[in-house]
Amino acid sequence: MVELSLDIVDDPSDADIGLVRERLNAYNAGFVPDSGYRPLAVFLRDADGRMLGGLVASTYWEWLHIDLLWVDDALRGAGWGSRLLAAGKEAARARGCRAAVLSTLSFQAPDFYRAHGYVVAGEIPDLPPGHRRLYMTKVFASDRDPRS
Amino acid sequence: MAEGDRGITVDASPSHEDLAGVERGLGDYNRRFIGPPDRRPLSFVLRDAGGVVRGGLIGDTARGWLHVDELWVDESLRGRGWGSRLLAAAERGARERGCRRAYLDTATFQAPGFYEKHGYREVGRIADFHSGFDIVYLIKSLAPPDEPRDG
Numbered sequence: 545m546v547e548l549s550l551d552i553v554d555d556p557s558d559a560d561i562g563l564v565r566e567r568l569n570a571y572n573a574g575f576v577p578d579s580g581y582r583p584l585a586v587f588l589r590d591a592d593g594r595m596l597g598g599l600v601a602s603t604y605w606e607w608l609h610i611d612l613l614w615v616d617d618a619l620r621g622a623g624w625g626s627r628l629l630a631a632g633k634e635a636a637r638a639r640g641c642r643a644a645v646l647s648t649l650s651f652q653a654p655d656f657y658r659a660h661g662y663v664v665a666g667e668i669p670d671l672p673p674g675h676r677r678l679y680m681t682k683v684f685a686s687d688r689d690p691r692s
Numbered sequence: 693m694a695e696g697d698r699g700i701t702v703d704a705s706p707s708h709e710d711l712a713g714v715e716r717g718l719g720d721y722n723r724r725f726i727g728p729p730d731r732r733p734l735s736f737v738l739r740d741a742g743g744v745v746r747g748g749l750i751g752d753t754a755r756g757w758l759h760v761d762e763l764w765v766d767e768s769l770r771g772r773g774w775g776s777r778l779l780a781a782a783e784r785g786a787r788e789r790g791c792r793r794a795y796l797d798t799a800t801f802q803a804p805g806f807y808e809k810h811g812y813r814e815v816g817r818i819a820d821f822h823s824g825f826d827i828v829y830l831i832k833s834l835a836p837p838d839e840p841r842d843g
Binding site: 556560561563564565567568571572575576577582583584585586587588589590591595596597598599600605606607612613614616617624627628631632635645649651652664665666667668670671672673674675677679681 | 703706737747757767795802817821825
């Protein structure tokens with residue numbers, strides 16, 4: 545048997561991290577189809593190209609995975625977050641996605657997502673301390689559903 | 693500024709610069725509630741005598757929580773406790789940084805049983821995520837026995 549050692553890396557190389565991710569993906573591929581991972585972003589900019597908001601996400605396994613959604617303070621409450629979310633959803637549906645998943649913190653936007661039809665799939669209390677982390681999902685309605 | 697001066701664009705291959713712009717904006721917002729970020733990577737690699745990577749755990753610590761992002765052990769080495777040793781190393785490293793809790797998610801074709809055996813408990817689930825598997829969210833208290841276990 546090959547001798548093994550647990551090599552503790554506090555600041556691992558990109559190559560090592562890449563290899564571990566790659567091998568885990570290869571393991572996953574034995575159980576499920578290729579995830580079809582693709583990045584997806586939606587940006588809100590002013591006429592000068594200045595970034596005023598954005599949605600950073602990806603699509604894989606026929607889900608839209610939303611990582612970040614942000615709108616500049618000066619533009620809050622004017623519906624830009626909803627427009628970013630809607631544009632992300634439409635782009636995801638065009639890629640064949642049927643649902644969306646995200647996590648949000650209790651001081652961020654759980655009520656915003658609830659208003660857009662998201663439901664809580666799980667919750668971690670005190671992450672970060674004094675707040676909560678919520679995992680939320682939404683199954684996209686069919687094209688014929690006017691609420692979609 | 694008139695609303696018409698602003699525009700929404702969908703980007704399938706966003707630049708690092710644009711992504712960083714959104715991260716910065718959201719980071720500034722978060723800072724008001726929870727202060728500056730304190731995230732630090734915490735990763736471990738299992739190497740054989742020839743230096744070949746045969747397993748690894750990629751994680752990070754932030755705000756008193758360990759997050760396990762990826763855990764993988766080469767198939768030829770499964771069932772010999774290497775996954776447990778990687779997880780224990782991460783938990784020990786996290787405790788040394790003052791972390792008292794851990795969280796992660798896994799798929800039902802991966803390792804929910806492994807994590808439950810190591811003291812993780814389910815706090816959420818997305819049933820039939822894809823191809824019949826579920827996504828499971830798990831947490832664990834890392835507090836030593838003489839401390840209150842609140843995870």
